[in-house]
Amino acid sequence: MTKICKGGFEREFIREQREMYGIAYTQNILSGRWKYLILWFLKNKERRYSEIKSFLSDISQGSLTKQLRELETDGIINREVYPEVPPRVEYSLTPKGKALIPIIDLMEEFGKEFGEKE
Structure with a gap:
């Protein structure tokens, strides 16, 4: 390798x-442990930082910030800062990020089929 x-x-x-x-x-x-879930959560609409944090309740603020920055650096998500008080930040998928969604969807289907059954 x-x-x-x-x-x-x-x-x-x-x-x-x-x-x-x-x-x-x-x-x-x-x-990254959380990137798949972040992408899945963003696949249908943009989300605020606080929404992502609530969705991933076990993630630390530092880890979430790191994962979001890496996704932004790789061109997978957009970070939009609105000039308000307090500032509002929203994250959305870029076209490159949207191209990953079929992979995420296949992972979801695989997990449903072969993962632990209730």
Whole structure:
């Protein structure tokens, strides 16, 4: 396997392992305990930070902020700050983020079929 550095993947790996690179790139974007659930929660409409925090009740403020920043840096979500007092911040999916939703939906279906039954 290859080393993933701050700037991304080694060029040689991208060139020589193109098929594997696609999987590794997607995994790198989605790495993080909460990112899948954040994307699922944003799939139908934009949400405020407080809504996401309430939905993911077990996540710390620091972890949520980190996950949201990483998703924003990767171009998966938009962060819109409204000039109000107090400031209102809303998160939504970018076109790149919307392209990940079929993957999230397949994960949901897989879990329903093969996950623990009640």
